[in-house]
Amino acid sequence: MSISPSLGALLRYALNERRGLLVPGAGNALAARVIESLGFEAVYLSGAGLTNNYYALPDLGFISLSDIAQHTAAVRDAITLPLIVDADTGFGNALNVRQTVRTLERAGANAIQLEDQVMPKKCGHFAGKAVIEQGEMLGKIKAAVDARHSDDFLIIARTDARAIHGLDDALARAAAFAEAGADVTFVEAPTDLDELRRIAADLPCPQIVNVVIGGKTPSVPSAKFAEMGFGMVLYANAALQGAVRGMTNALAELRGKGELLEEPTLVATFEERQRLVQKSLFDQLEGRYAA
Known part of the structure:
Protein backbone atom coordinates (compact mmCIF):
# COMPACT_ATOMS: atom_id res chain seq x y z
CA MET A 1 0.00 0.00 0.00
CA SER A 2 1.10 3.57 -0.49
CA ILE A 3 2.42 5.48 2.50
CA SER A 4 0.96 8.87 3.31
CA PRO A 5 3.90 11.27 3.60
CA SER A 6 1.69 13.55 5.68
CA LEU A 7 1.74 11.11 8.60
CA GLY A 8 5.53 11.02 8.66
CA ALA A 9 5.68 14.79 8.31
CA LEU A 10 3.18 15.16 11.15
CA LEU A 11 5.29 12.91 13.36
CA ARG A 12 8.49 14.76 12.46
CA TYR A 13 6.88 18.10 13.31
CA ALA A 14 5.60 16.82 16.67
CA LEU A 15 9.00 15.41 17.64
CA ASN A 16 10.82 18.58 16.59
CA GLU A 17 8.58 20.58 18.94
CA ARG A 18 10.26 18.67 21.81
CA ARG A 19 7.09 18.81 23.87
CA GLY A 20 7.30 15.27 25.22
CA LEU A 21 4.88 13.67 22.76
CA LEU A 22 3.25 10.88 24.79
CA VAL A 23 3.20 7.65 22.78
CA PRO A 24 1.92 4.29 24.06
CA GLY A 25 3.06 1.02 22.57
CA ALA A 26 0.81 -1.63 21.09
CA GLY A 27 1.46 -5.33 20.72
CA ASN A 28 -1.40 -5.87 18.27
CA ALA A 29 -3.90 -4.02 16.10
CA LEU A 30 -6.67 -4.00 18.71
CA ALA A 31 -4.40 -2.30 21.25
CA ALA A 32 -3.49 0.25 18.57
CA ARG A 33 -7.20 0.90 17.95
CA VAL A 34 -7.72 1.50 21.69
CA ILE A 35 -4.77 3.93 21.74
CA GLU A 36 -6.24 5.89 18.84
CA SER A 37 -9.72 5.91 20.42
CA LEU A 38 -8.30 7.58 23.53
CA GLY A 39 -6.88 10.52 21.58
CA PHE A 40 -3.15 9.78 21.51
CA GLU A 41 -1.25 11.25 18.55
CA ALA A 42 0.86 8.26 17.50
CA VAL A 43 1.28 4.52 18.08
CA TYR A 44 4.46 2.52 18.65
CA LEU A 45 4.44 -1.13 17.56
CA SER A 46 6.51 -2.74 20.31
CA GLY A 47 8.80 -5.65 19.56
CA ALA A 48 8.63 -6.73 23.20
CA GLY A 49 4.85 -6.42 23.16
CA LEU A 50 4.61 -8.45 19.98
CA THR A 51 6.90 -11.15 21.40
CA ASN A 52 5.01 -11.31 24.71
CA ASN A 53 1.54 -11.18 23.11
CA TYR A 54 1.91 -13.69 20.32
CA TYR A 55 4.53 -16.13 21.56
CA ALA A 56 4.36 -15.71 25.35
CA LEU A 57 8.15 -15.35 25.26
CA PRO A 58 10.47 -12.73 26.77
CA ASP A 59 12.01 -9.95 24.67
CA LEU A 60 15.14 -11.87 23.70
CA GLY A 61 15.19 -11.55 19.91
CA PHE A 62 12.70 -14.28 19.01
CA ILE A 63 10.65 -12.36 16.43
CA SER A 64 11.49 -12.00 12.74
CA LEU A 65 11.09 -9.36 10.05
CA SER A 66 8.10 -11.26 8.66
CA ASP A 67 6.42 -11.18 12.10
CA ILE A 68 6.89 -7.44 12.36
CA ALA A 69 5.85 -6.76 8.76
CA GLN A 70 2.64 -8.74 9.19
CA HIS A 71 1.67 -6.86 12.32
CA THR A 72 2.74 -3.51 10.89
CA ALA A 73 0.30 -4.04 8.04
CA ALA A 74 -2.47 -5.06 10.44
CA VAL A 75 -1.94 -2.01 12.66
CA ARG A 76 -1.70 0.29 9.63
CA ASP A 77 -5.09 -0.99 8.47
CA ALA A 78 -6.60 -0.42 11.93
CA ILE A 79 -5.52 3.18 12.64
CA THR A 80 -5.00 6.52 10.93
CA LEU A 81 -2.25 7.76 13.27
CA PRO A 82 1.50 7.91 12.61
CA LEU A 83 2.97 4.47 13.24
CA ILE A 84 6.45 3.94 14.71
CA VAL A 85 7.74 0.36 14.41
CA VAL A 101 13.40 -0.52 5.88
CA ARG A 102 11.96 -1.30 2.45
CA THR A 103 9.67 -4.00 3.86
CA LEU A 104 8.33 -2.00 6.79
CA GLU A 105 7.84 1.20 4.81
CA ARG A 106 5.76 -0.76 2.27
CA ALA A 107 3.82 -2.36 5.14
CA GLY A 108 2.74 1.04 6.45
CA ALA A 109 5.29 2.25 9.00
CA ASN A 110 6.04 5.98 9.19
CA ALA A 111 9.16 5.51 11.32
CA ILE A 112 11.33 2.63 12.45
CA GLN A 113 13.60 2.21 15.43
CA LEU A 114 16.97 0.46 15.00
CA GLU A 115 19.28 -0.38 17.88
CA ASP A 116 22.99 -1.12 18.26
CA GLN A 117 22.74 -4.34 20.25
CA VAL A 118 24.46 -7.55 19.25
CA MET A 119 22.05 -10.12 17.82
CA PRO A 120 20.07 -11.70 19.37
CA LYS A 121 19.04 -8.57 21.21
CA LYS A 122 17.54 -8.25 24.70
CA CYS A 123 15.03 -5.91 26.25
CA GLY A 124 16.80 -2.63 26.96
CA HIS A 125 16.04 -2.98 30.67
CA PHE A 126 17.47 -6.51 30.99
CA ALA A 127 20.98 -7.26 32.24
CA GLY A 128 23.64 -8.84 30.05
CA LYS A 129 23.31 -6.72 26.91
CA ALA A 130 26.13 -6.19 24.40
CA VAL A 131 26.53 -3.63 21.63
CA ILE A 132 28.16 -3.77 18.22
CA GLU A 133 31.02 -1.50 17.20
CA GLN A 134 29.98 2.07 16.51
CA GLY A 135 31.19 1.91 12.92
CA GLU A 136 28.96 -1.06 12.15
CA MET A 137 25.93 0.80 13.47
CA LEU A 138 26.79 3.87 11.41
CA GLY A 139 26.73 1.66 8.32
CA LYS A 140 23.30 0.38 9.28
CA ILE A 141 21.97 3.92 9.70
CA LYS A 142 23.36 5.00 6.34
CA ALA A 143 21.77 1.95 4.71
CA ALA A 144 18.43 2.80 6.35
CA VAL A 145 18.56 6.39 5.13
CA ASP A 146 19.41 5.29 1.59
CA ALA A 147 16.70 2.60 1.54
CA ARG A 148 13.71 4.72 2.52
CA HIS A 149 11.40 5.84 -0.25
CA SER A 150 10.05 8.94 1.51
CA ASP A 151 12.17 11.52 3.29
CA ASP A 152 9.35 11.68 5.84
CA PHE A 153 9.95 8.05 6.81
CA LEU A 154 11.87 8.65 10.04
CA ILE A 155 14.94 6.70 11.17
CA ILE A 156 15.19 6.40 14.95
CA ALA A 157 18.59 5.17 16.14
CA ARG A 158 18.79 3.70 19.63
CA THR A 159 21.92 2.95 21.61
CA ASP A 160 22.09 0.52 24.53
CA ALA A 161 25.69 1.54 25.34
CA ARG A 162 24.72 3.29 28.60
CA ALA A 163 24.54 -0.06 30.40
CA ILE A 164 27.84 -1.36 28.96
CA HIS A 165 30.20 1.60 28.47
CA GLY A 166 28.54 4.40 30.44
CA LEU A 167 26.60 7.53 29.58
CA ASP A 168 29.46 9.44 27.90
CA ASP A 169 29.94 6.68 25.36
CA ALA A 170 26.20 6.44 24.77
CA LEU A 171 25.99 10.20 24.15
CA ALA A 172 28.92 10.05 21.73
CA ARG A 173 27.29 7.20 19.86
CA ALA A 174 23.95 9.00 19.65
CA ALA A 175 25.64 12.15 18.31
CA ALA A 176 27.42 10.06 15.67
CA PHE A 177 24.14 8.38 14.73
CA ALA A 178 22.55 11.78 14.14
CA GLU A 179 25.53 12.82 12.03
CA ALA A 180 25.08 9.67 9.94
CA GLY A 181 21.50 10.64 9.14
CA ALA A 182 19.26 9.44 11.98
CA ASP A 183 16.29 11.77 12.42
CA VAL A 184 15.82 10.90 16.11
CA THR A 185 18.11 9.25 18.66
CA PHE A 186 17.28 7.25 21.73
CA VAL A 187 19.64 6.54 24.65
CA GLU A 188 18.10 3.52 26.34
CA ALA A 189 17.85 2.95 30.10
CA PRO A 190 19.32 6.05 31.77
CA THR A 191 19.03 5.59 35.51
CA ASP A 192 18.49 9.04 37.04
CA LEU A 193 17.16 12.50 36.29
CA ASP A 194 20.61 14.03 35.82
CA GLU A 195 21.34 11.54 33.04
CA LEU A 196 18.00 12.30 31.44
CA ARG A 197 18.68 16.04 31.50
CA ARG A 198 22.07 15.52 29.83
CA ILE A 199 20.56 13.38 27.09
CA ALA A 200 17.90 15.95 26.24
CA ALA A 201 20.30 18.91 26.44
CA ASP A 202 23.48 17.57 24.83
CA LEU A 203 22.22 15.86 21.68
CA PRO A 204 21.33 17.74 18.49
CA CYS A 205 18.17 15.97 17.29
CA PRO A 206 14.92 15.04 19.09
CA GLN A 207 15.29 12.41 21.81
CA ILE A 208 13.12 9.56 23.08
CA VAL A 209 12.79 8.54 26.71
CA ASN A 210 11.43 5.03 27.24
CA VAL A 211 9.52 4.67 30.51
CA VAL A 212 9.32 0.97 31.33
CA ILE A 213 6.98 0.37 34.25
CA GLY A 214 9.23 -1.38 36.78
CA GLY A 215 12.32 -0.73 34.64
CA LYS A 216 15.56 1.21 35.12
CA THR A 217 14.53 4.72 33.98
CA PRO A 218 12.80 6.96 36.54
CA SER A 219 9.24 7.96 35.76
CA VAL A 220 8.10 11.56 35.99
CA PRO A 221 5.05 13.24 34.40
CA SER A 222 5.36 13.77 30.66
CA ALA A 223 5.24 17.53 31.24
CA LYS A 224 8.50 17.22 33.18
CA PHE A 225 10.12 15.35 30.30
CA ALA A 226 8.85 18.09 28.00
CA GLU A 227 10.56 20.69 30.20
CA MET A 228 13.81 18.75 29.80
CA GLY A 229 13.32 18.92 26.01
CA PHE A 230 12.47 15.33 25.06
CA GLY A 231 10.73 14.84 21.74
CA MET A 232 8.87 11.68 22.76
CA VAL A 233 7.89 9.98 26.00
CA LEU A 234 7.41 6.31 25.15
CA TYR A 235 5.38 3.89 27.25
CA ALA A 236 6.15 0.90 25.06
CA ASN A 237 4.30 -1.75 27.07
CA ALA A 238 1.88 0.05 29.38
CA ALA A 239 -1.08 -1.28 27.38
CA LEU A 240 0.29 -4.83 27.56
CA GLN A 241 0.86 -4.69 31.31
CA GLY A 242 -2.62 -3.23 31.79
CA ALA A 243 -4.13 -5.98 29.64
CA VAL A 244 -2.35 -8.71 31.60
CA ARG A 245 -3.69 -7.30 34.86
CA GLY A 246 -7.18 -6.94 33.38
CA MET A 247 -7.21 -10.52 32.03
CA THR A 248 -5.93 -11.85 35.34
CA ASN A 249 -8.56 -10.00 37.38
CA ALA A 250 -11.45 -10.99 35.09
CA LEU A 251 -10.48 -14.65 34.89
CA ALA A 252 -9.77 -14.87 38.62
CA GLU A 253 -13.31 -13.61 39.18
CA LEU A 254 -14.65 -16.27 36.82
CA ARG A 255 -12.55 -19.00 38.44
CA GLY A 256 -13.58 -17.97 41.95
CA LYS A 257 -17.31 -17.42 41.38
CA GLY A 258 -18.03 -19.66 38.41
CA GLU A 259 -19.67 -16.74 36.63
CA LEU A 260 -18.57 -13.45 35.08
CA LEU A 261 -21.11 -10.70 34.54
CA GLU A 262 -20.77 -7.57 32.43
CA GLU A 263 -19.04 -5.62 35.19
CA PRO A 264 -17.34 -2.47 33.78
CA THR A 265 -14.52 -2.60 36.32
CA LEU A 266 -13.59 -6.11 35.13
CA VAL A 267 -14.53 -6.39 31.45
CA ALA A 268 -15.37 -4.18 28.51
CA THR A 269 -19.04 -4.26 27.56
CA PHE A 270 -20.18 -6.25 24.54
CA GLU A 271 -21.02 -2.96 22.81
CA GLU A 272 -17.59 -1.47 23.52
CA ARG A 273 -15.88 -4.54 22.11
CA GLN A 274 -17.95 -4.40 18.92
CA ARG A 275 -17.29 -0.67 18.57
CA LEU A 276 -13.53 -1.21 18.71
CA VAL A 277 -13.65 -3.82 15.94
CA GLN A 278 -16.04 -1.63 13.86
CA LYS A 279 -18.88 -4.16 13.74
CA SER A 280 -21.36 -1.48 12.60
CA LEU A 281 -19.21 -0.73 9.54
CA PHE A 282 -19.32 -4.36 8.46
CA ASP A 283 -23.09 -4.47 9.03
CA GLN A 284 -23.41 -1.54 6.62
CA LEU A 285 -21.12 -3.19 4.09
CA GLU A 286 -23.03 -6.45 4.33
CA GLY A 287 -26.23 -4.60 3.51
CA ARG A 288 -24.64 -2.76 0.60
CA TYR A 289 -23.31 -5.90 -1.01
CA ALA A 290 -26.28 -8.20 -0.31
CA ALA A 291 -27.90 -9.81 -3.37
Whole structure:
Protein backbone atom coordinates (compact mmCIF):
# COMPACT_ATOMS: atom_id res chain seq x y z
CA MET A 1 0.00 0.00 0.00
CA SER A 2 1.10 3.57 -0.49
CA ILE A 3 2.42 5.48 2.50
CA SER A 4 0.96 8.87 3.31
CA PRO A 5 3.90 11.27 3.60
CA SER A 6 1.69 13.55 5.68
CA LEU A 7 1.74 11.11 8.60
CA GLY A 8 5.53 11.02 8.66
CA ALA A 9 5.68 14.79 8.31
CA LEU A 10 3.18 15.16 11.15
CA LEU A 11 5.29 12.91 13.36
CA ARG A 12 8.49 14.76 12.46
CA TYR A 13 6.88 18.10 13.31
CA ALA A 14 5.60 16.82 16.67
CA LEU A 15 9.00 15.41 17.64
CA ASN A 16 10.82 18.58 16.59
CA GLU A 17 8.58 20.58 18.94
CA ARG A 18 10.26 18.67 21.81
CA ARG A 19 7.09 18.81 23.87
CA GLY A 20 7.30 15.27 25.22
CA LEU A 21 4.88 13.67 22.76
CA LEU A 22 3.25 10.88 24.79
CA VAL A 23 3.20 7.65 22.78
CA PRO A 24 1.92 4.29 24.06
CA GLY A 25 3.06 1.02 22.57
CA ALA A 26 0.81 -1.63 21.09
CA GLY A 27 1.46 -5.33 20.72
CA ASN A 28 -1.40 -5.87 18.27
CA ALA A 29 -3.90 -4.02 16.10
CA LEU A 30 -6.67 -4.00 18.71
CA ALA A 31 -4.40 -2.30 21.25
CA ALA A 32 -3.49 0.25 18.57
CA ARG A 33 -7.20 0.90 17.95
CA VAL A 34 -7.72 1.50 21.69
CA ILE A 35 -4.77 3.93 21.74
CA GLU A 36 -6.24 5.89 18.84
CA SER A 37 -9.72 5.91 20.42
CA LEU A 38 -8.30 7.58 23.53
CA GLY A 39 -6.88 10.52 21.58
CA PHE A 40 -3.15 9.78 21.51
CA GLU A 41 -1.25 11.25 18.55
CA ALA A 42 0.86 8.26 17.50
CA VAL A 43 1.28 4.52 18.08
CA TYR A 44 4.46 2.52 18.65
CA LEU A 45 4.44 -1.13 17.56
CA SER A 46 6.51 -2.74 20.31
CA GLY A 47 8.80 -5.65 19.56
CA ALA A 48 8.63 -6.73 23.20
CA GLY A 49 4.85 -6.42 23.16
CA LEU A 50 4.61 -8.45 19.98
CA THR A 51 6.90 -11.15 21.40
CA ASN A 52 5.01 -11.31 24.71
CA ASN A 53 1.54 -11.18 23.11
CA TYR A 54 1.91 -13.69 20.32
CA TYR A 55 4.53 -16.13 21.56
CA ALA A 56 4.36 -15.71 25.35
CA LEU A 57 8.15 -15.35 25.26
CA PRO A 58 10.47 -12.73 26.77
CA ASP A 59 12.01 -9.95 24.67
CA LEU A 60 15.14 -11.87 23.70
CA GLY A 61 15.19 -11.55 19.91
CA PHE A 62 12.70 -14.28 19.01
CA ILE A 63 10.65 -12.36 16.43
CA SER A 64 11.49 -12.00 12.74
CA LEU A 65 11.09 -9.36 10.05
CA SER A 66 8.10 -11.26 8.66
CA ASP A 67 6.42 -11.18 12.10
CA ILE A 68 6.89 -7.44 12.36
CA ALA A 69 5.85 -6.76 8.76
CA GLN A 70 2.64 -8.74 9.19
CA HIS A 71 1.67 -6.86 12.32
CA THR A 72 2.74 -3.51 10.89
CA ALA A 73 0.30 -4.04 8.04
CA ALA A 74 -2.47 -5.06 10.44
CA VAL A 75 -1.94 -2.01 12.66
CA ARG A 76 -1.70 0.29 9.63
CA ASP A 77 -5.09 -0.99 8.47
CA ALA A 78 -6.60 -0.42 11.93
CA ILE A 79 -5.52 3.18 12.64
CA THR A 80 -5.00 6.52 10.93
CA LEU A 81 -2.25 7.76 13.27
CA PRO A 82 1.50 7.91 12.61
CA LEU A 83 2.97 4.47 13.24
CA ILE A 84 6.45 3.94 14.71
CA VAL A 85 7.74 0.36 14.41
CA ASP A 86 10.36 -1.29 16.61
CA ALA A 87 12.68 -3.06 14.14
CA ASP A 88 15.12 -4.32 16.79
CA THR A 89 18.63 -4.60 15.29
CA GLY A 90 17.37 -4.57 11.69
CA PHE A 91 17.80 -8.37 11.62
CA GLY A 92 21.41 -8.48 10.53
CA ASN A 93 23.98 -6.28 8.85
CA ALA A 94 23.54 -3.11 6.78
CA LEU A 95 22.15 -5.08 3.83
CA ASN A 96 19.55 -6.68 6.09
CA VAL A 97 18.68 -3.24 7.41
CA ARG A 98 18.10 -2.06 3.85
CA GLN A 99 15.59 -4.85 3.33
CA THR A 100 13.98 -4.19 6.72
CA VAL A 101 13.40 -0.52 5.88
CA ARG A 102 11.96 -1.30 2.45
CA THR A 103 9.67 -4.00 3.86
CA LEU A 104 8.33 -2.00 6.79
CA GLU A 105 7.84 1.20 4.81
CA ARG A 106 5.76 -0.76 2.27
CA ALA A 107 3.82 -2.36 5.14
CA GLY A 108 2.74 1.04 6.45
CA ALA A 109 5.29 2.25 9.00
CA ASN A 110 6.04 5.98 9.19
CA ALA A 111 9.16 5.51 11.32
CA ILE A 112 11.33 2.63 12.45
CA GLN A 113 13.60 2.21 15.43
CA LEU A 114 16.97 0.46 15.00
CA GLU A 115 19.28 -0.38 17.88
CA ASP A 116 22.99 -1.12 18.26
CA GLN A 117 22.74 -4.34 20.25
CA VAL A 118 24.46 -7.55 19.25
CA MET A 119 22.05 -10.12 17.82
CA PRO A 120 20.07 -11.70 19.37
CA LYS A 121 19.04 -8.57 21.21
CA LYS A 122 17.54 -8.25 24.70
CA CYS A 123 15.03 -5.91 26.25
CA GLY A 124 16.80 -2.63 26.96
CA HIS A 125 16.04 -2.98 30.67
CA PHE A 126 17.47 -6.51 30.99
CA ALA A 127 20.98 -7.26 32.24
CA GLY A 128 23.64 -8.84 30.05
CA LYS A 129 23.31 -6.72 26.91
CA ALA A 130 26.13 -6.19 24.40
CA VAL A 131 26.53 -3.63 21.63
CA ILE A 132 28.16 -3.77 18.22
CA GLU A 133 31.02 -1.50 17.20
CA GLN A 134 29.98 2.07 16.51
CA GLY A 135 31.19 1.91 12.92
CA GLU A 136 28.96 -1.06 12.15
CA MET A 137 25.93 0.80 13.47
CA LEU A 138 26.79 3.87 11.41
CA GLY A 139 26.73 1.66 8.32
CA LYS A 140 23.30 0.38 9.28
CA ILE A 141 21.97 3.92 9.70
CA LYS A 142 23.36 5.00 6.34
CA ALA A 143 21.77 1.95 4.71
CA ALA A 144 18.43 2.80 6.35
CA VAL A 145 18.56 6.39 5.13
CA ASP A 146 19.41 5.29 1.59
CA ALA A 147 16.70 2.60 1.54
CA ARG A 148 13.71 4.72 2.52
CA HIS A 149 11.40 5.84 -0.25
CA SER A 150 10.05 8.94 1.51
CA ASP A 151 12.17 11.52 3.29
CA ASP A 152 9.35 11.68 5.84
CA PHE A 153 9.95 8.05 6.81
CA LEU A 154 11.87 8.65 10.04
CA ILE A 155 14.94 6.70 11.17
CA ILE A 156 15.19 6.40 14.95
CA ALA A 157 18.59 5.17 16.14
CA ARG A 158 18.79 3.70 19.63
CA THR A 159 21.92 2.95 21.61
CA ASP A 160 22.09 0.52 24.53
CA ALA A 161 25.69 1.54 25.34
CA ARG A 162 24.72 3.29 28.60
CA ALA A 163 24.54 -0.06 30.40
CA ILE A 164 27.84 -1.36 28.96
CA HIS A 165 30.20 1.60 28.47
CA GLY A 166 28.54 4.40 30.44
CA LEU A 167 26.60 7.53 29.58
CA ASP A 168 29.46 9.44 27.90
CA ASP A 169 29.94 6.68 25.36
CA ALA A 170 26.20 6.44 24.77
CA LEU A 171 25.99 10.20 24.15
CA ALA A 172 28.92 10.05 21.73
CA ARG A 173 27.29 7.20 19.86
CA ALA A 174 23.95 9.00 19.65
CA ALA A 175 25.64 12.15 18.31
CA ALA A 176 27.42 10.06 15.67
CA PHE A 177 24.14 8.38 14.73
CA ALA A 178 22.55 11.78 14.14
CA GLU A 179 25.53 12.82 12.03
CA ALA A 180 25.08 9.67 9.94
CA GLY A 181 21.50 10.64 9.14
CA ALA A 182 19.26 9.44 11.98
CA ASP A 183 16.29 11.77 12.42
CA VAL A 184 15.82 10.90 16.11
CA THR A 185 18.11 9.25 18.66
CA PHE A 186 17.28 7.25 21.73
CA VAL A 187 19.64 6.54 24.65
CA GLU A 188 18.10 3.52 26.34
CA ALA A 189 17.85 2.95 30.10
CA PRO A 190 19.32 6.05 31.77
CA THR A 191 19.03 5.59 35.51
CA ASP A 192 18.49 9.04 37.04
CA LEU A 193 17.16 12.50 36.29
CA ASP A 194 20.61 14.03 35.82
CA GLU A 195 21.34 11.54 33.04
CA LEU A 196 18.00 12.30 31.44
CA ARG A 197 18.68 16.04 31.50
CA ARG A 198 22.07 15.52 29.83
CA ILE A 199 20.56 13.38 27.09
CA ALA A 200 17.90 15.95 26.24
CA ALA A 201 20.30 18.91 26.44
CA ASP A 202 23.48 17.57 24.83
CA LEU A 203 22.22 15.86 21.68
CA PRO A 204 21.33 17.74 18.49
CA CYS A 205 18.17 15.97 17.29
CA PRO A 206 14.92 15.04 19.09
CA GLN A 207 15.29 12.41 21.81
CA ILE A 208 13.12 9.56 23.08
CA VAL A 209 12.79 8.54 26.71
CA ASN A 210 11.43 5.03 27.24
CA VAL A 211 9.52 4.67 30.51
CA VAL A 212 9.32 0.97 31.33
CA ILE A 213 6.98 0.37 34.25
CA GLY A 214 9.23 -1.38 36.78
CA GLY A 215 12.32 -0.73 34.64
CA LYS A 216 15.56 1.21 35.12
CA THR A 217 14.53 4.72 33.98
CA PRO A 218 12.80 6.96 36.54
CA SER A 219 9.24 7.96 35.76
CA VAL A 220 8.10 11.56 35.99
CA PRO A 221 5.05 13.24 34.40
CA SER A 222 5.36 13.77 30.66
CA ALA A 223 5.24 17.53 31.24
CA LYS A 224 8.50 17.22 33.18
CA PHE A 225 10.12 15.35 30.30
CA ALA A 226 8.85 18.09 28.00
CA GLU A 227 10.56 20.69 30.20
CA MET A 228 13.81 18.75 29.80
CA GLY A 229 13.32 18.92 26.01
CA PHE A 230 12.47 15.33 25.06
CA GLY A 231 10.73 14.84 21.74
CA MET A 232 8.87 11.68 22.76
CA VAL A 233 7.89 9.98 26.00
CA LEU A 234 7.41 6.31 25.15
CA TYR A 235 5.38 3.89 27.25
CA ALA A 236 6.15 0.90 25.06
CA ASN A 237 4.30 -1.75 27.07
CA ALA A 238 1.88 0.05 29.38
CA ALA A 239 -1.08 -1.28 27.38
CA LEU A 240 0.29 -4.83 27.56
CA GLN A 241 0.86 -4.69 31.31
CA GLY A 242 -2.62 -3.23 31.79
CA ALA A 243 -4.13 -5.98 29.64
CA VAL A 244 -2.35 -8.71 31.60
CA ARG A 245 -3.69 -7.30 34.86
CA GLY A 246 -7.18 -6.94 33.38
CA MET A 247 -7.21 -10.52 32.03
CA THR A 248 -5.93 -11.85 35.34
CA ASN A 249 -8.56 -10.00 37.38
CA ALA A 250 -11.45 -10.99 35.09
CA LEU A 251 -10.48 -14.65 34.89
CA ALA A 252 -9.77 -14.87 38.62
CA GLU A 253 -13.31 -13.61 39.18
CA LEU A 254 -14.65 -16.27 36.82
CA ARG A 255 -12.55 -19.00 38.44
CA GLY A 256 -13.58 -17.97 41.95
CA LYS A 257 -17.31 -17.42 41.38
CA GLY A 258 -18.03 -19.66 38.41
CA GLU A 259 -19.67 -16.74 36.63
CA LEU A 260 -18.57 -13.45 35.08
CA LEU A 261 -21.11 -10.70 34.54
CA GLU A 262 -20.77 -7.57 32.43
CA GLU A 263 -19.04 -5.62 35.19
CA PRO A 264 -17.34 -2.47 33.78
CA THR A 265 -14.52 -2.60 36.32
CA LEU A 266 -13.59 -6.11 35.13
CA VAL A 267 -14.53 -6.39 31.45
CA ALA A 268 -15.37 -4.18 28.51
CA THR A 269 -19.04 -4.26 27.56
CA PHE A 270 -20.18 -6.25 24.54
CA GLU A 271 -21.02 -2.96 22.81
CA GLU A 272 -17.59 -1.47 23.52
CA ARG A 273 -15.88 -4.54 22.11
CA GLN A 274 -17.95 -4.40 18.92
CA ARG A 275 -17.29 -0.67 18.57
CA LEU A 276 -13.53 -1.21 18.71
CA VAL A 277 -13.65 -3.82 15.94
CA GLN A 278 -16.04 -1.63 13.86
CA LYS A 279 -18.88 -4.16 13.74
CA SER A 280 -21.36 -1.48 12.60
CA LEU A 281 -19.21 -0.73 9.54
CA PHE A 282 -19.32 -4.36 8.46
CA ASP A 283 -23.09 -4.47 9.03
CA GLN A 284 -23.41 -1.54 6.62
CA LEU A 285 -21.12 -3.19 4.09
CA GLU A 286 -23.03 -6.45 4.33
CA GLY A 287 -26.23 -4.60 3.51
CA ARG A 288 -24.64 -2.76 0.60
CA TYR A 289 -23.31 -5.90 -1.01
CA ALA A 290 -26.28 -8.20 -0.31
CA ALA A 291 -27.90 -9.81 -3.37
